[in-house]
Amino acid sequence: MTQGQSDTDQPLVDAVSDVLSVDAMGGDQGPATVVAGLSKFLGKAPSARAILHGPEAELKMLLAKHNLADRVTIRDAADVVKMTDKPSHVLRHGKKTSMWSAIEAVREGSAAVCISCGNTGGLMAMSMLRLRKAEGVNRPAIACLWPSRNPSGFNVMLDAGADIRADQDDLLTYALMGASYARNGLDITRPRVGLLNVGTEEHKGRAELKVAHELIGKAAEKGEFTYVGFIEGGDLPSDKIDVIVTDGFTGNVALKTGEGTASLISELLRAALMKTPLSMFAALLARGSLNRLRKRIDPRRVNGGVFLGLNQTVIKSHGSADATGVAAALHLAHRLAQSGFSDKLAARVASAASLAQDAGQENETNGLNTNTGE
Amino acid sequence: MTQGQSDTDQPLVDAVSDVLSVDAMGGDQGPATVVAGLSKFLGKAPSARAILHGPEAELKMLLAKHNLADRVTIRDAADVVKMTDKPSHVLRHGKKTSMWSAIEAVREGSAAVCISCGNTGGLMAMSMLRLRKAEGVNRPAIACLWPSRNPSGFNVMLDAGADIRADQDDLLTYALMGASYARNGLDITRPRVGLLNVGTEEHKGRAELKVAHELIGKAAEKGEFTYVGFIEGGDLPSDKIDVIVTDGFTGNVALKTGEGTASLISELLRAALMKTPLSMFAALLARGSLNRLRKRIDPRRVNGGVFLGLNQTVIKSHGSADATGVAAALHLAHRLAQSGFSDKLAARVASAASLAQDAGQENETNGLNTNTGE
Numbered sequence: 129m130t131q132g133q134s135d136t137d138q139p140l141v142d143a144v145s146d147v148l149s150v151d152a153m154g155g156d157q158g159p160a161t162v163v164a165g166l167s168k169f170l171g172k173a174p175s176a177r178a179i180l181h182g183p184e185a186e187l188k189m190l191l192a193k194h195n196l197a198d199r200v201t202i203r204d205a206a207d208v209v210k211m212t213d214k215p216s217h218v219l220r221h222g223k224k225t226s227m228w229s230a231i232e233a234v235r236e237g238s239a240a241v242c243i244s245c246g247n248t249g250g251l252m253a254m255s256m257l258r259l260r261k262a263e264g265v266n267r268p269a270i271a272c273l274w275p276s277r278n279p280s281g282f283n284v285m286l287d288a289g290a291d292i293r294a295d296q297d298d299l300l301t302y303a304l305m306g307a308s309y310a311r312n313g314l315d316i317t318r319p320r321v322g323l324l325n326v327g328t329e330e331h332k333g334r335a336e337l338k339v340a341h342e343l344i345g346k347a348a349e350k351g352e353f354t355y356v357g358f359i360e361g362g363d364l365p366s367d368k369i370d371v372i373v374t375d376g377f378t379g380n381v382a383l384k385t386g387e388g389t390a391s392l393i394s395e396l397l398r399a400a401l402m403k404t405p406l407s408m409f410a411a412l413l414a415r416g417s418l419n420r421l422r423k424r425i426d427p428r429r430v431n432g433g434v435f436l437g438l439n440q441t442v443i444k445s446h447g448s449a450d451a452t453g454v455a456a457a458l459h460l461a462h463r464l465a466q467s468g469f470s471d472k473l474a475a476r477v478a479s480a481a482s483l484a485q486d487a488g489q490e491n492e493t494n495g496l497n498t499n500t501g502e
Numbered sequence: 503m504t505q506g507q508s509d510t511d512q513p514l515v516d517a518v519s520d521v522l523s524v525d526a527m528g529g530d531q532g533p534a535t536v537v538a539g540l541s542k543f544l545g546k547a548p549s550a551r552a553i554l555h556g557p558e559a560e561l562k563m564l565l566a567k568h569n570l571a572d573r574v575t576i577r578d579a580a581d582v583v584k585m586t587d588k589p590s591h592v593l594r595h596g597k598k599t600s601m602w603s604a605i606e607a608v609r610e611g612s613a614a615v616c617i618s619c620g621n622t623g624g625l626m627a628m629s630m631l632r633l634r635k636a637e638g639v640n641r642p643a644i645a646c647l648w649p650s651r652n653p654s655g656f657n658v659m660l661d662a663g664a665d666i667r668a669d670q671d672d673l674l675t676y677a678l679m680g681a682s683y684a685r686n687g688l689d690i691t692r693p694r695v696g697l698l699n700v701g702t703e704e705h706k707g708r709a710e711l712k713v714a715h716e717l718i719g720k721a722a723e724k725g726e727f728t729y730v731g732f733i734e735g736g737d738l739p740s741d742k743i744d745v746i747v748t749d750g751f752t753g754n755v756a757l758k759t760g761e762g763t764a765s766l767i768s769e770l771l772r773a774a775l776m777k778t779p780l781s782m783f784a785a786l787l788a789r790g791s792l793n794r795l796r797k798r799i800d801p802r803r804v805n806g807g808v809f810l811g812l813n814q815t816v817i818k819s820h821g822s823a824d825a826t827g828v829a830a831a832l833h834l835a836h837r838l839a840q841s842g843f844s845d846k847l848a849a850r851v852a853s854a855a856s857l858a859q860d861a862g863q864e865n866e867t868n869g870l871n872t873n874t875g876e
Contacts (some may be wrong), residue, residue: 168598172835198834214705275766276766277769289669291702292707292708326663326755327664328816331588333666334666334667334751358760360755361754361756361758361760361761361762362758362761362765365762366762377752378751378752381698381734381735381752381755382735382756382759383735383760384735384736385735385763386735386739386763388737388738388739388760389734389738389739389759389760389764390763390767391736392649392651392739393763393764393767395651396795396798397771397795400791400792400794401791403540404791406787406788407787407790410784410785410787410788411751412784413780413783413787414781414785414788416778416780417777417778419772420777421770421771421774424774432686
């Protein structure tokens with residue numbers, strides 16, 4: 129709390145779990161949209177505060193406009209990571225950027241979670257450099273939420289594209305991290321985990337998938353999740369599972385394919401209803417129902433890819449997010465911050481190796497469960 | 503024409519291109535559905551005939567019911583490949599199955615294309631064993647049609663799941679085969695080919711994708727297609743491309759993810775419209791428009807995964823296909839049969855190696871173009 133943005137009468141740990149570090153720059157729609165989203169979020173989260181990173185003069189004006197000066201601290205940062213910057217460039221030349229500053233606030237303990245709309249590759253590279261991978265994690269992953277038939281309305285899928293490769297041990301780590309995220313982000317006590325493959329039969333798929341199938345199955349009991357085995361692409365929106373484990377290449381293609389299919393169907397539905405005067409009248413009558421449907425599958429509601437496997441939590445908001453989308457990412461960040469997610473996850477994955485070995489280390493595991501409170 | 507099922511007054515080549523070899527067994531809904539689909543198809547294709555494989559007594563009754571005895575020849579086969587049979591089992595014990603018989607009729611030249619609703623792995627294994635891979639093909643692929651914003655309404659995607667791996671040379675072969683299929687199956691003179699990746703920037707993706715990117719780019723001119731470069735999952739239903747090239751693991755996940763997303767949205771739309779009396783009334787008014795939409799995205803309309811890279815063409819119909827779905831697969835088969843697709847494709851891929859080398863073999867290539875008439 130070195131910046132003096134918190135009420136020092138409050139206990140320190142509570143204060144930090146209410147502070148989000150927000151990169152104002154790097155989104156397609158500029159800082160005005162980020163501040164508008166922040167305003168929406170703060171309006172519904174009375175205890176929350178933010179540290180906002182970007183050019184001070186511009187941000188000051190935007191905050192004044194939304195009357196947020198007392199709940200948001202500005203940290204001046206002159207540079208911006210561009211959408212086209214390669215990760216290697218960002219690491220070499222990024223120290224004066226708003227993204228770097230936003231990560232730094234989390235690293236030094238001034239805020240609990242970092243949120244940025246900027247370049248994904250740059251954000252991941254910078255986060256890995258400054259926050260470091262958690263013990264036991266070889267490849268961090270990006271977890272996204274997938275609209276589903278679940279009671280919560282969502283499944284968790286990881287990796288959505290942090291790394292294009294994943295071996296059997298990475299897939300096991302993804303299972304543990306995804307289960308922990310489902311518990312803390314979606315309130316699912318005993319998440320059901322599935323491994324994405326081209327068929328549900330045990331003989332199908334790549335060699336590393338068959339080994340991961342064994343490893344995840346063995347880790348389920350101590351990891352406090354249920355392993356449902358191999359699942360297929362058609363199961364992604366199903367209520368058979370809460371967590372979908374896959375490598376970042378497949379996950380990224382699946383995510384974008386799902387989004388592309390949903391957008392094609394919405395477009396065709398709109399065109400179908402605008403075709404005749406009768407169908408236009410019908411659309412008017414069904415407006416309430418269609419709006420509910422639109423809201424149900426609105427990608428802005430599920431905005432926020434969570435970087436898992438670092439020592440702190442970073443959330444990537446869609447580059448094209450509007451104020452509603454930014455607010456959704458901030459709500460997710462706040463929820464994870466308040467649950468103490470970063471520490472719980474770190475404890476989970478640190479034990480991944482021992483879980484996989486299934487080596488009867490009962491005492492250690494019991495101790496872990498008590499510590500994490502998961 | 504050893505079976506005497508063709509009119510021997512016609513030239514042999516014309517006759518065979520009108521004959522389809524149909525496996526009556528192995529679909530989830532049994533032979534009655536296959537024969538109903540065959541009847542629908544034959545009703546709209548007056549020149550076509552079929553050889554139907556399965557238990558003679560049962561098929562005879564079904565054909566009589568649909569009045570098809572004069573246009574369909576039965577080949578008796580007592581056994582059936584089950585959906586749960588592993589490919590290795592099918593190869594060892596499958597000689598008396600209707601699937602084997604259906605492939606055999608194509609192999610011996612009695613029919614132009616083989617169609618089956620049975621077990622995909624078994625059908626591919628048996629087809630590779632009996633029909634053999636075409637010269638220049640290392641891994642055959644399954645091509646499926648993807649609903650898109652294209653004028654034709656569809657893109658071609660391959661591999662949809664014949665093989666879980668594909669190296670750079672396989673991906674080049676897929677590009678050539680996919681372009682040839684788009685020309686003959688969708689009437690697109692100069693297909694636009696895209697390579698599926700996690701981003702459109704050249705530095706992204708796995709090593710073999712970067713090499714394939716080079717190879718396909720160099721082969722485009724002589725292969726008479728346009729290479730648009732890397733595409734993402736969101737581009738699958740776009741009108742930027744006609745042919746999507748990817749490995750069978752990614753393709754299978756993408757296909758099933760797209761189908762799963764479409765089915766989730768349809769279900770939610772139905773639920774939204776059935777929610778209130780007003781929305782139910784609206785749905786009634788918009789019935790015509792909604793039916794057109796349903797038809798546009800109906801998976802039965804795009805039924806038929808085409809096995810590419812064998813010496814003959816085999817089409818896999820969905821196991822759960824109803825009569826409409828079976829008829830769609832038969833129409834596709836007939837169209838490919840009449841275009842002389844198998845021979846054209848074989849000529850294309852035989853030249854893949856020389857195309858990739860880009861070695862200025864102008865004479866050879868010119869000769870090829872004349873021969874294939876593509």
